[in-house]
Amino acid sequence: MPNISEINNLLPWLLRRENVAHYKDGVVWIGDRRKYPFAREFVRCEDVEEVARAIEEMVTQGGGPWVAASLGMVMAARQVAGKHPDEVRTALAAARTRLVNTRPTNTALARRLDDLMQVALQALAQEESVEQAILNWLETLRDRGYEDYAIRAGYGASLMQDGDGILTMCFAETAFILSLAFAQQQGKRLHVFTPETRPYLQGARLTAPSIHELGIPVTVITDNMPAYVMSQGKIQKYFTAADLITLDGHVVNKIGTFQNAITAHYHGIPYFAFMWGVDSESPNRAAIVIEERDAHEVKRCRGLPTTLDDIPAYYPAFDITPPHLVAGVITRKGVLSPYDLANQFA
Amino acid sequence: MPNISEINNLLPWLLRRENVAHYKDGVVWIGDRRKYPFAREFVRCEDVEEVARAIEEMVTQGGGPWVAASLGMVMAARQVAGKHPDEVRTALAAARTRLVNTRPTNTALARRLDDLMQVALQALAQEESVEQAILNWLETLRDRGYEDYAIRAGYGASLMQDGDGILTMCFAETAFILSLAFAQQQGKRLHVFTPETRPYLQGARLTAPSIHELGIPVTVITDNMPAYVMSQGKIQKYFTAADLITLDGHVVNKIGTFQNAITAHYHGIPYFAFMWGVDSESPNRAAIVIEERDAHEVKRCRGLPTTLDDIPAYYPAFDITPPHLVAGVITRKGVLSPYDLANQFA
Numbered sequence: 188m189p190n191i192s193e194i195n196n197l198l199p200w201l202l203r204r205e206n207v208a209h210y211k212d213g214v215v216w217i218g219d220r221r222k223y224p225f226a227r228e229f230v231r232c233e234d235v236e237e238v239a240r241a242i243e244e245m246v247t248q249g250g251g252p253w254v255a256a257s258l259g260m261v262m263a264a265r266q267v268a269g270k271h272p273d274e275v276r277t278a279l280a281a282a283r284t285r286l287v288n289t290r291p292t293n294t295a296l297a298r299r300l301d302d303l304m305q306v307a308l309q310a311l312a313q314e315e316s317v318e319q320a321i322l323n324w325l326e327t328l329r330d331r332g333y334e335d336y337a338i339r340a341g342y343g344a345s346l347m348q349d350g351d352g353i354l355t356m357c358f359a360e361t362a363f364i365l366s367l368a369f370a371q372q373q374g375k376r377l378h379v380f381t382p383e384t385r386p387y388l389q390g391a392r393l394t395a396p397s398i399h400e401l402g403i404p405v406t407v408i409t410d411n412m413p414a415y416v417m418s419q420g421k422i423q424k425y426f427t428a429a430d431l432i433t434l435d436g437h438v439v440n441k442i443g444t445f446q447n448a449i450t451a452h453y454h455g456i457p458y459f460a461f462m463w464g465v466d467s468e469s470p471n472r473a474a475i476v477i478e479e480r481d482a483h484e485v486k487r488c489r490g491l492p493t494t495l496d497d498i499p500a501y502y503p504a505f506d507i508t509p510p511h512l513v514a515g516v517i518t519r520k521g522v523l524s525p526y527d528l529a530n531q532f533a
Numbered sequence: 534m535p536n537i538s539e540i541n542n543l544l545p546w547l548l549r550r551e552n553v554a555h556y557k558d559g560v561v562w563i564g565d566r567r568k569y570p571f572a573r574e575f576v577r578c579e580d581v582e583e584v585a586r587a588i589e590e591m592v593t594q595g596g597g598p599w600v601a602a603s604l605g606m607v608m609a610a611r612q613v614a615g616k617h618p619d620e621v622r623t624a625l626a627a628a629r630t631r632l633v634n635t636r637p638t639n640t641a642l643a644r645r646l647d648d649l650m651q652v653a654l655q656a657l658a659q660e661e662s663v664e665q666a667i668l669n670w671l672e673t674l675r676d677r678g679y680e681d682y683a684i685r686a687g688y689g690a691s692l693m694q695d696g697d698g699i700l701t702m703c704f705a706e707t708a709f710i711l712s713l714a715f716a717q718q719q720g721k722r723l724h725v726f727t728p729e730t731r732p733y734l735q736g737a738r739l740t741a742p743s744i745h746e747l748g749i750p751v752t753v754i755t756d757n758m759p760a761y762v763m764s765q766g767k768i769q770k771y772f773t774a775a776d777l778i779t780l781d782g783h784v785v786n787k788i789g790t791f792q793n794a795i796t797a798h799y800h801g802i803p804y805f806a807f808m809w810g811v812d813s814e815s816p817n818r819a820a821i822v823i824e825e826r827d828a829h830e831v832k833r834c835r836g837l838p839t840t841l842d843d844i845p846a847y848y849p850a851f852d853i854t855p856p857h858l859v860a861g862v863i864t865r866k867g868v869l870s871p872y873d874l875a876n877q878f879a
Binding site for chain 1: 545549570571660703726728729730731732734737738741742745749751752753754755756757758759760761762764787788789791792795796799831832834835836837838839840843844845846848849853
């Protein structure tokens with residue numbers, strides 16, 4: 188397996204570790220995925236509220252929010268360093284609550300910040316630097332995260348055959364992009380179709396340029412085209428990330444993932460979801476909270492109105508794909524049946 | 534049944550006869566559906582080439598192109614009025630070819646212009662005004678068209694029940710909008726969901742404002758949301774227009790219609806397509822030519838880029854829904870099985 192530096196060098200600009208988010212001189216810098224690929228800029232955040240707003244305003248997404256939120260906690264710790272432990276605890280708890288509330292669907296963010304709080308409170312109890320303790324925990328976790336990406340990407344690449352047409356949705360992040368890079372290294376010729384993923388266009392803006400940067404053929408389509416492209420025999424596999432996979436095999440991911448899974452199933456095309464982490468507090472579909480975002484966003488495309496302002500709209504940000512439409516869940520333990528997750532991870 | 538004037542008054546602005554296209558003082562005025570609903574403007578065309586370009590550039594769509602093309606033929610006739618019959622014939626044939634080539638998928642346009650040519654050549658042979666003969670033919674056909682709309686809308690309304698949530702796609706035009714108006718007159722409460730229909734946003738720009746103008750609740754969603762909205766139990770019926778229905782029951786319509794039909798079938802939701810006309814020269818799926826439009830258009834939304842210019846895109850403008858996903862075809866003879874069309878119309 189390539190080491191972490193080699194992995195980082197294989198990745199396109201957007202996914203390189205320093206470009207997701209970094210901390211420098213007490214300030215958090217978050218790679219601005221709203222402006223990419225038209226500009227390569229960072230949003231500067233000086234406190235937790237600015238980080239929370241950046242997450243809410245979709246400055247980052249996918250694997251970005253937990254890193255940004257953790258760096259927000261680092262800032263919170265720095266800002267109360269040396270204060271009375273009660274004050275530090277209160278400030279950290281308030282920061283955690285604010286940051287967790289940015290993404291109600293992605294419960295993994297909440298679990299990560301729970302772990303972070305333990306590290307922070309332990310450092311506090313031992314009169315160590317809470318700021319440094321969180322930073323150390325985060326860097327170790329990011330290292331392990333890249334190792335995880337590489338393990339899962341190895342399994343992802345193993346599912347890709349020479350000549351495959353591959354559908355994805357939204358921005359399936361490092362595990363998927365790294366799978367493509369590994370498959371490419373193995374000499375497999377692939378062609379990826381990326382639905383643009385309205386309303387934020389992550390497919391067109393993030394996925395397509397990232398794959399293009401790797402030199403792998405990629406074609407942008409609109410979100411109403413996947414079934415027709417499948418019917419033409421151009422798609423052999425469907426891969427996405429997952430914001431959450433419940434222990435009973437329901438995949439929660441960006442809106443549109445579910446309908447692509449239905450149409451893939453209709454065409455006999457297997458659907459594979461990369462598992463990011465396990466949330467033992469989300470045992471089944473009933474435990475899922477689907478985030479509804481501001482419906483106004485559905486009536487805008489890159490800031491321009493798509494219809495009249497007084498017409499109602501609806502914006503569920505995620506959907507749920509049931510396990511019978513999932514051919515495999517790509518985990519660090521291998522490509523698992525969605526019905527085997529409880530056995531493996533409960 | 535309401536008369537033609539009453540029908541026209543029931544319709545929203547966009548679908549009123551005079552706002553689709555009209556002819557005045559030798560000039561064709563086409564309602565500009567690219568600018569609607571942000572502006573209510575007409576494109577002025579002084580010759581066939583300008584009409585053809587307007588059709589190609591999507592100034593009008595649905596039931597608009599054949600009217601605009603016919604008015605283009607009126608202009609062509611006017612411009613060679615009094616010339617030698619051979620010259621008139623040559624000019625009309627050239628105009629017909631140019632106009633038919635604007636829409637390779639919509640073979641009904643070609644059939645309409647074939648009929649128009651017969652009328653024109655007959656007038657020419659009888660030394661009557663070709664311009665006036667085409668105009669008379671067109672007005673009679675438009676009258677009959679509105680009667681047809683009302684008949685099919687009666688059947689459409691009969692399929693809608695009080696409390697129904699209805700999904701549509703793109704802009705299903707007069708038969709569908711009139712169905713909603715009739716159902717509303719019958720006291721049925723409906724709620725319509727309109728996918729925005731990228732890349733041209735006809736659902737957001739044309740359908741939603743038209744339904745809103747009728748006072749019927751309507752909600753705009755993006756094209757990746759229909760399956761999730763269905764899974765919430767919010768959709769009971771799916772209705773679309775059709776650019777072409779083959780005699781063996783394949784429905785050709787705006788890209789996305791097919792995947793919505795698959796997901797509707799998955800959820801046990803019936804799909805009904807309004808039949809606009811019959812093309813006896815399109816017996817089956819093999820006879821269908823799917824128009825591929827300039828892929829550059831997929832990378833734009835209201836003129837703004839959605840990705841980098843050097844990334845490839847793909848733009849099939851239509852897709853094909855097979856008969857086993859079609860619950861009924863709404864024709865002037867009633868709601869027919871897609872498997873019965875050859876018996877009824879061959």
